[in-house]
Amino acid sequence: MSAEAHGAVFHAxxxxxxxxxxxxxxxxxxxMWIFLVTEIMFFGGLFCCYLVYRWLYPAAFxxxxxxxxxxLGGFNTAALxxxxxxxxxxxxxxxxxxxxxxxxxxxxTILLGGVFLGVKAxxxxxxxxxxxxPGPSFLFEGPDARQAQLFFSLYFVMTGLHALHMVIGxxxxxxxxxxxxxxxxxxxxxxxxxxxxxxxxxxxxxxIFLFPLLYLIDRHAK
Amino acid sequence: xxxxxxSVPEREHYLNASYGLKSWLLTKDHKRxxxxxxxxxxxxxFLGGLFAVMIRLELLTPEGDMVQSETYNKxxxxxxxxxxxxxxxxxxPAVLGNFLVPLMIGARxxxxxxxxxxxxxxxxxxxxxxxxxxxSGGVDTGWTFYTPYSTxxxxxxxxxxxxxxxxAGFSSILTGLNFIVTIxxxxxxxxxxxRLPLFIWSHYAASLIMVLGTPVIAVTILLLxxxxxxxxxxxxxxxxxxxxxxxxxxxxxxxxxxxxxxLPAMAVISELVxxxxxxxxYGYEFVAYASVAIAVFGFLVWGHxxxxxxxxxxxxxxxxxxxxxxxxxxxxxxxNWTATLHxxxxxLETPMLYTFGFIGLFTIGGMTGLFLAALGLDxxxxxxxxxxxxxxxxxxxxxIMAYLGGLHYWWPKMTGRMYPEILAxxxxxxxxxxxxxxxxxxxxxxxxxxxxxxxAYPEEFQVLNVMSTAGASVLAVGYLLPMCYFIWSxxxxxxxxxxxxxxVGLEWQTLSPPPVENFDEIxxxxxEAYDYVSLPNGSVTPKKEAHVR
Numbered sequence: 001m002s003a004e005a006h007g008a009v010f011h012a013x014x015x016x017x018x019x020x021x022x023x024x025x026x027x028x029x030x031x032m033w034i035f036l037v038t039e040i041m042f043f044g045g046l047f048c049c050y051l052v053y054r055w056l057y058p059a060a061f062x063x064x065x066x067x068x069x070x071x072l073g074g075f076n077t078a079a080l081x082x083x084x085x086x087x088x089x090x091x092x093x094x095x096x097x098x099x100x101x102x103x104x105x106x107x108x109t110i111l112l113g114g115v116f117l118g119v120k121a122x123x124x125x126x127x128x129x130x131x132x133x134p135g136p137s138f139l140f141e142g143p144d145a146r147q148a149q150l151f152f153s154l155y156f157v158m159t160g161l162h163a164l165h166m167v168i169g170x171x172x173x174x175x176x177x178x179x180x181x182x183x184x185x186x187x188x189x190x191x192x193x194x195x196x197x198x199x200x201x202x203x204x205x206x207x208i209f210l211f212p213l214l215y216l217i218d219r220h221a222k
Numbered sequence: 223x224x225x226x227x228x229s230v231p232e233r234e235h236y237l238n239a240s241y242g243l244k245s246w247l248l249t250k251d252h253k254r255x256x257x258x259x260x261x262x263x264x265x266x267x268f269l270g271g272l273f274a275v276m277i278r279l280e281l282l283t284p285e286g287d288m289v290q291s292e293t294y295n296k297x298x299x300x301x302x303x304x305x306x307x308x309x310x311x312x313x314x315p316a317v318l319g320n321f322l323v324p325l326m327i328g329a330r331x332x333x334x335x336x337x338x339x340x341x342x343x344x345x346x347x348x349x350x351x352x353x354x355x356x357x358s359g360g361v362d363t364g365w366t367f368y369t370p371y372s373t374x375x376x377x378x379x380x381x382x383x384x385x386x387x388x389x390a391g392f393s394s395i396l397t398g399l400n401f402i403v404t405i406x407x408x409x410x411x412x413x414x415x416x417r418l419p420l421f422i423w424s425h426y427a428a429s430l431i432m433v434l435g436t437p438v439i440a441v442t443i444l445l446l447x448x449x450x451x452x453x454x455x456x457x458x459x460x461x462x463x464x465x466x467x468x469x470x471x472x473x474x475x476x477x478x479x480x481x482x483x484x485l486p487a488m489a490v491i492s493e494l495v496x497x498x499x500x501x502x503x504y505g506y507e508f509v510a511y512a513s514v515a516i517a518v519f520g521f522l523v524w525g526h527x528x529x530x531x532x533x534x535x536x537x538x539x540x541x542x543x544x545x546x547x548x549x550x551x552x553x554x555x556x557x558n559w560t561a562t563l564h565x566x567x568x569x570l571e572t573p574m575l576y577t578f579g580f581i582g583l584f585t586i587g588g589m590t591g592l593f594l595a596a597l598g599l600d601x602x603x604x605x606x607x608x609x610x611x612x613x614x615x616x617x618x619x620x621x622i623m624a625y626l627g628g629l630h631y632w633w634p635k636m637t638g639r640m641y642p643e644i645l646a647x648x649x650x651x652x653x654x655x656x657x658x659x660x661x662x663x664x665x666x667x668x669x670x671x672x673x674x675x676x677x678a679y680p681e682e683f684q685v686l687n688v689m690s691t692a693g694a695s696v697l698a699v700g701y702l703l704p705m706c707y708f709i710w711s712x713x714x715x716x717x718x719x720x721x722x723x724x725x726v727g728l729e730w731q732t733l734s735p736p737p738v739e740n741f742d743e744i745x746x747x748x749x750e751a752y753d754y755v756s757l758p759n760g761s762v763t764p765k766k767e768a769h770v771r
Contacts, residue, residue: 016739017324017331017408027333027407034399034433042437045471049445049456052467060462134454146455147462153454157445 013189025191032195036202039165043206046158050213053150060144062218064151067132069123073215076119080204083112091197094190099180102193106177109200113170120163127152155214162210165203172196235638235735250335251738256321257636258342263309263317264705266349270304271698273297278660278694281687286678294677295362296378302365307387308349310621311479314486315432316345316397318628319425321636323401325729326419328410328747330739333403341396348390355382364675366476369457369468373449381447388443391436394482398432401425410728412747419727419751420496420509424489427513431478431485431520439475442468466531473524481520483617484584485513487624488555491580494627495559497725498574499566502752505558512551519548529600538597545595552588556581571723572643575650576627583619583657587612590665605675608668614661626653626704634718638735639711646707653700659693726757 018024054061090105126132131139134153142148176196179185185193232238236253246254276297280288289297320338324331332338355361361383363372372380405426409418445456446468455461457468496503503509525533525541559581568574590612594600603609634640663686668674672683679687721730726749732741749756 015331015335017329017333017335019744023407027403030406031334031399031403034402038395038399038433038437041434042441045438045441045445048471049467052464053462056464057462135452146460150455150462153456153461157448157454157456161444 021188028191028195029198032198036198039202039206043158043161046154046161047209047213050154050158053147053154054213054217057144057147057150058218060147061151063142063144064140064148064155065214065216065218067130068155068215069126070215070219072119072123073211076116077207077211079112079116079119080207083109083116084201084204086112087197087200091190091193094180094185094193095187097187099183099185102180102185103177106173106180110170110173110177113166113173117163117166117170120159124156124159127156158210158214162203162206165206169196169200169203172199233733234737235733236738237638237735239738248339250331250339252320252324252332252335252338253636253736253740255338255342256317259312259316259320259345262342262346262349263312266304266308267313267701268705270301270309271701273301273304275694275698277301278691280677281679282691284679284681284684284687289677291677292362295364295675296360298675299361299364300356303352303361303383303387305617306365306479306483307390308345308352310483310617311394312345312397313483313621313625314490314628315401315425315428315482316342316393318490318625318632319401319486320397322421322632322729323404323425324408325635325732325736325740326422326727327405327408327413328728328741328745329404329408330741330744332400333408334400337396338400341393341400344396345390345393348386348388348393351386351389352383353386355379355386358382366472367443367446367468368472369446369449369465370459373446373453373457380450384443384447384450388440388447391440391443394432395436395440398429398436401429402433405429410744410747413728416507416510417747417750418510420492420503420506420513421489423510424485424492424513427517428482428485428489430514430517431482434521435475435478435482438471439479442471442475445471466528466533469528469531470524473527474521477524477527478517478520480613480616481516483621485516487580487584487621488513490624490628490631491559491577492555493727494573494577494624494631495562496752496754497631497723497727498569498571498577499563500569500724500754501562501566502750502754503558504561504564505554506751508554509558512554515551516548519544519551523548523595526595526600529597530604542595542597546592549588549592556585556588569723572641572646572650573627573631575647575654576623576630579650579654579657580620580623580627583615583623587615587617587619590615603668605673606668607664607672607674610674611661611664611668614664618661619657623653623657626650629704629708631723632729633708633711634722635729635734635736637712637715638718639715640718640722641704641711641715642707645703649700649703649707652696652703656693656696656698656700660690660697661693663687663689663693726753727751 014021014024018027086105086108090102090109093099093101093105131137132152134149134156138145138149138152140148173196176193179192236251246258249255249258276289277294280286280294280297282288286294320332323329356379358379361376361378361380363376363378363380367380367384405418405422445454448454449457449463455463457463457465459465492503492509523541523545525537526545529538529541559577590608594603594609594612630641630646667683667686667690670683672679718734720732720734722734723730728741728745728747729736731745
């Protein structure tokens with residue numbers, strides 16, 4: 001059984017190691033899910049740190065989280081949820097061979113991601129202005145200034161790494177848009193769109209956990 | 223036997239299908255990538271070995287006369303970092319696993335060949351970072367990077383080394399991911415899970431750990447680097463941070479990492495035992511499940527590294543019990559290997575010598591691990607040479623023995639050449655003697671109370687230390703010999719048959735060296751693994767009949 005002999009039947013560019021396009025898609029999907037598991041473990045380490053310190057210093061963390069802007073955070077959450085919707089619609093469009101819709105939804109997703117990063121940048125800027133960036137110039141009113149710095153350290157590391165994942169996601173979607181314009185994706189072959197979709201949803205999900213942990217818990221206390 | 227006329231072109235295989243540096247550096251062939259890894263990790267092995275030699279030379283005399291204590295700290299750190307992250311972790315999976323996983327499951331390649339090549343590049347770049355740190359002055363924190371020393375006080379190249387390890391970690395993740403997908407999706411027709419060679423089961427289990435554990439060390443190292451660079455406070459007690467949290471996160475990966483090192487070694491031993499005894503591995507299913515059990519339990523025992531780090535007594539109790547539990551599947555494997563050898567027709571060739579070495583030394587290493595898992599005894603021998611001897615029995619006596627045994631066993635498949643048997647047996651014996659002479663005295667030293675990580679020691683410990691240093695030089699000869707005769711055999715070695723050991727297993731059904739896509743025709747599997755009863759002469763070529771090329 002030669003790989004090349006069957007190759008012509010499929011539109012998909014198929015690796016020589018696979019027997020069928022279906023096997024290739026299965027392998028890619030499984031690979032992507034395993035990659036997402038590694039991402040969960042990666043962020044899991046951070047969530048673990050957060051859990052330990054939140055439990056050790058609940059008052060400091062509650063006080064510090066009051067300095068985050070819930071309105072901006074909430075707006076960003078909405079933006080990301082909308083971007084997940086447009087991503088799903090992009091995957092759907094690619095499965096039905098609707099090239100125009102695919103490109104439109106990909107661009108929309110990129111824009112929403114961009115909006116998120118823009119708002120995030122504004123929020124970070126506020127932290128700089130308010131001296132809430134950990135380091136020598138850190139200033140915090142109240143009894144728990146030291147531990148509040150710990151909160152902001154975690155805030156910057158967690159939202160920073162999340163934003164890095166967003167940037168990577170936007171890069172991937174840009175490549176997809178170019179490829180979609182060139183007509184690379186067909187109803188038979190749209191694995192990359194599907195895989196980037198999984199990644200995008202995952203990054204959204206991380207934010208869905210970050211938002212309540214950093215912004216919302218104990219909000220009602222004061 | 224006819225000698226092939228010179229004019230007949232050589233059969234095309236993966237080594238001669240294309241030539242030139244570019245054909246190697248851009249290869250997507252898992253077999254060539256395995257050889258790239260082989261070259262890279264051999265370099266790091268001898269680099270790490272060089273540090274070990276310097277450590278042993280310093281410890282020849284009780285006074286700190288060869289190097290100062292700062293230099294000594296850097297020596298044992300660089301020895302540990304090199305050996306753990308750039309040799310032991312990738313050794314068997316990235317070389318033998320890379321080469322054999324597709325062959326053993328009857329696939330043309332791994333599921334993601336480009337990713338496989340990328341992981342070699344990532345590994346090499348990570349290694350270069352560490353080399354840079356080394357050449358700029360080294361690191362002195364110990365391979366464990368405990369905070370707050372590593373984040374606040376150390377005046378050495380912590381960040382560069384940490385970045386190197388961070389990068390190399392991704393290569394481990396990608397290799398594990400590639401193996402899992404390949405084993406799930408690329409098996410030949412008829413090759414069910416319980417027909418898989420145990421090599422595959424163990425690699426699957428090890429891959430699970432690579433995928434689940436490595437991201438945690440990645441984020442830990444990232445936090446460590448951020449803490450050192452920006453003083454963000456995560457592990458800094460001055461800001462309410464907790465240095466013990468670093469140890470938790472570190473060992474959450476680094477203890478399972480021990481099983482990334484030993485599971486692939488067990489994978490090799492299962493193959494070698496079956497092939498040498500010409501029998502199905504006794505209790506195949508139990509050995510297969512034991513691999514998975516080790517991977518699962520391995521994630522629940524990290525706290526036994528922290529019995530004296532101030533974790534709660536109850537945590538200590540639980541971790542102690544769980545550590546005992548991990549001995550059960552390990553013991554299942556050892557018992558089943560010995561049961562396989564029972565009444566087997568054992569061929570005492572070089573791979574089998576290493577296998578015997580592994581079983582004995584791993585048993586000693588494992589048993590002393592149980593001593594250390596006991597809370598009371600651990601307080602006595604913690605941070606002494608007893609611990610050093612224990613993990614060297616597992617890592618060197620276990621993993622490196624298996625690695626060398628596997629390299630000898632599959633060398634004819636990888637290169638199409640036989641290694642010189644008598645010299646190889648001599649080397650195996652040298653390694654065994656050198657190893658025991660190096661590390662057995664360290665058990666006694668540790669029990670007598672000699673602490674690790676000091677460059678000077680009281681005079682009464684000198685005799686045992688001299689023995690250890692003498693053993694290290696014997697061991698060095700034992701490691702240099704195979705490197706020399708392996709290289710020699712590439713040109714002058716006897717041409718190997720496709721199945722020189724008369725073993726069953728798909729990798730022996732193809733040619734030596736295999737063609738680019740591994741098999742001329744993808745085989746259909748109709749027998750369980752190690753079926754020496756139905757396939758008494760192995761599968762294709764009878765023993766000792768060389769192919770005419």
